Amino acid sequence: MYLLTKEGDDLAIVFAPEEKLRIGDNLDIDGIVAQVIDIQFADLRGVLEHILRKSLITKSETQEHIQPEVKSIIDSLTDQKLAIAKIRGRLVETIDETEKPKKVFKTGLSEFNISRSKAKIVNLNQQELFDALDLCFPGTCDFAKTLSTDPKSFDVLAERWGINLITGMKGSGKSYAAKRILLKLIERNVLTIVFDLNGEYLNLWKAEENKPNRYSPAFRILKPGLTRATAFESPFLIPLNEISYDDFAKFFNVPEGSSTYQQIFQFWRKNKNIQFDLNDFATFVESVSNEAVKAALVGRIESAKGLGIFGPSNLTTTISDMSNNGGALVINLAQVSSWERGIVVDFILRKLTHMGQSGTIKPISLFLEEAQLYVDQSKMINILTRMRHLGIFPTFITNDPRTLPDEVYSLLDNLIAFMFKNEDELRQLAKSGFIDKKSIDALKHLEKRQCIVVGNLTSNYPIFVQIEPQAGVVMGGETKKLVS
Numbered sequence: 001m002y003l004l005t006k007e008g009d010d011l012a013i014v015f016a017p018e019e020k021l022r023i024g025d026n027l028d029i030d031g032i033v034a035q036v037i038d039i040q041f042a043d044l045r046g047v048l049e050h051i052l053r054k055s056l057i058t059k060s061e062t063q064e065h066i067q068p069e070v071k072s073i074i075d076s077l078t079d080q081k082l083a084i085a086k087i088r089g090r091l092v093e094t095i096d097e098t099e100k101p102k103k104v105f106k107t108g109l110s111e112f113n114i115s116r117s118k119a120k121i122v123n124l125n126q127q128e129l130f131d132a133l134d135l136c137f138p139g140t141c142d143f144a145k146t147l148s149t150d151p152k153s154f155d156v157l158a159e160r161w162g163i164n165l166i167t168g169m170k171g172s173g174k175s176y177a178a179k180r181i182l183l184k185l186i187e188r189n190v191l192t193i194v195f196d197l198n199g200e201y202l203n204l205w206k207a208e209e210n211k212p213n214r215y216s217p218a219f220r221i222l223k224p225g226l227t228r229a230t231a232f233e234s235p236f237l238i239p240l241n242e243i244s245y246d247d248f249a250k251f252f253n254v255p256e257g258s259s260t261y262q263q264i265f266q267f268w269r270k271n272k273n274i275q276f277d278l279n280d281f282a283t284f285v286e287s288v289s290n291e292a293v294k295a296a297l298v299g300r301i302e303s304a305k306g307l308g309i310f311g312p313s314n315l316t317t318t319i320s321d322m323s324n325n326g327g328a329l330v331i332n333l334a335q336v337s338s339w340e341r342g343i344v345v346d347f348i349l350r351k352l353t354h355m356g357q358s359g360t361i362k363p364i365s366l367f368l369e370e371a372q373l374y375v376d377q378s379k380m381i382n383i384l385t386r387m388r389h390l391g392i393f394p395t396f397i398t399n400d401p402r403t404l405p406d407e408v409y410s411l412l413d414n415l416i417a418f419m420f421k422n423e424d425e426l427r428q429l430a431k432s433g434f435i436d437k438k439s440i441d442a443l444k445h446l447e448k449r450q451c452i453v454v455g456n457l458t459s460n461y462p463i464f465v466q467i468e469p470q471a472g473v474v475m476g477g478e479t480k481k482l483v484s
């Protein structure tokens with residue numbers, strides 16, 4: 001391997017066909033660490049001329065006689081490849097606590113004392129890189145394998161999980177990775193609340209043939225609108241007295257300040273600090289003298305009853321119990337109208353804020369699949385800015401990173417990005433500041449299940465990995481085919 005050029009942070013390295021390099025490989029160039037982000041043919045001037053001449057000769061039926069040894073040199077030159085490698089930093093020799101020499105990774109490069117003719121370029125061993133990054137994976141390390149010529153196991157360390165974004169094209173493997181992380185968080189006794197838009201987290205407690213797996217005791221599934229609990233799901237209910245009069249009015253489109261709004265306010269004020277339900281509200285409405293207001297309120301109460309989402313609930317105790325032992329509380333939002341979804345999610349977010357403020361829960365994780373479909377931008381910003389102080393850590397999972405507010409990108413702890421082809425989405429990801437646009441462009445070359453992980457999880461070094469399959473769990477996520 002030879003160093004050809006340096007342009008900004010990009011090194012162009014020429015390598016022969018017998019030398020193996022892959023996107024994601026890390027190179028040690030006399031102590032400088034660079035990562036391969038693209039591979040091309042080495043379009044050196046003489047080589048181009050040679051190829052052009054060869055193509056013309058075939059057409060003109062002229063014979064070219066080159067001495068065999070020269071021909072083999074020219075042919076192998078034609079096959080030389082060019083790796084574009086991004087300088088990530090350097091390896092610095094230090095001494096660890098036990099006085100042993102240790103290499104640590106440092107970002108930045110203030111000197112560039114490299115000889116083009118003499119520089120020794122070697123494929124940096126993944127373990128050496130992980131050691132230099134202080135990345136150590138105790139226990140079974142089965143989450144992913146690095147995309148390097150020498151693949152190495154990589155894991156998600158629960159203590160490094162925080163505010164996270166998992167993104168990539170449709171079908172690229174985002175939810176699968178999220179589910180694997182969810183199971184890892186359960187193992188570390190962390191509670192995750194999942195807003196499951198497509199009902200694809202519902203079978204994670206099962207092994208093959210519908211038998212419960214080892215995670216099954218940790219799962220609770222709640223479904224809004226369910227009339228009766230089944231063996232697997234319980235109804236999701238909101239106690240009427242746990243929402244404000246203003247929320248009730250907003251949910252049921254009662255204009256602020258109207259006479260109907262005033263009556264709702266009166267009822268809530270009268271029942272302050274006591275439990276009440278829709279029947280109590282209906283009894284109150286009977287005494288309203290204005291017939292038009294009465295009719296408007298009766299209509300609202302009927303539609304609230306029809307929704308089947310208001311009623312007594314033990315959500316507070318469920319969340320606080322589960323936050324002690326860890327687990328997954330899956331809110332099944334499939335088949336729930338967007339309007340109800342808004343009410344349900346809003347209620348849970350307010351409940352979590354309240355419980356976080358009163359200190360009744362341990363830190364919890366929140367998985368939001370396609371959050372833009374049920375959380376408006378101002379609430380997303382609230383989740384990001386306020387809730388993290390209360391110990392609530394969101395993970396956004398989306399195939400369109402442009403739907404998230406800029407705050408997501410400025411506060412992100414971890415980015416897991418799968419394949420994207422579209423320029424707009426790639427540009428949006430570069431905004432995170434975690435990783436430059438050119439490295440993000442490498443996502444175009446990834447296959448399904450392959451992604452780049454960067455952030456706390458990787459000590460901020462971008463690592464290309466392929467997510468490994470999960471054994472013993474029904475992972476779901478299969479989409480229906482038009483013709484099977």
Ligand SMILES: Nc1ncnc2c1ncn2[C@@H]1O[C@H](COP(=O)(O)OP(=O)(O)OP(=O)(O)O)[C@@H](O)[C@H]1O
Nearest residue numbers: 170171172173174175176399449467468469477478
């Ligand atoms: N690492 C993996 N090992 C085995 N199967 C996988 C892996 N990643 C994804 N799959 C399978 O590929 C399919 C698509 O994956 P997944 O549901 O995670 O995609 P997605 O990116 O979430 O797509 P969408 O944008 O449609 O939600 C699923 O059937 C899933 O089981």
Ligand SMILES: [Mg+2]
Nearest residue numbers: 174175176477
């Ligand atoms: Mg998905």
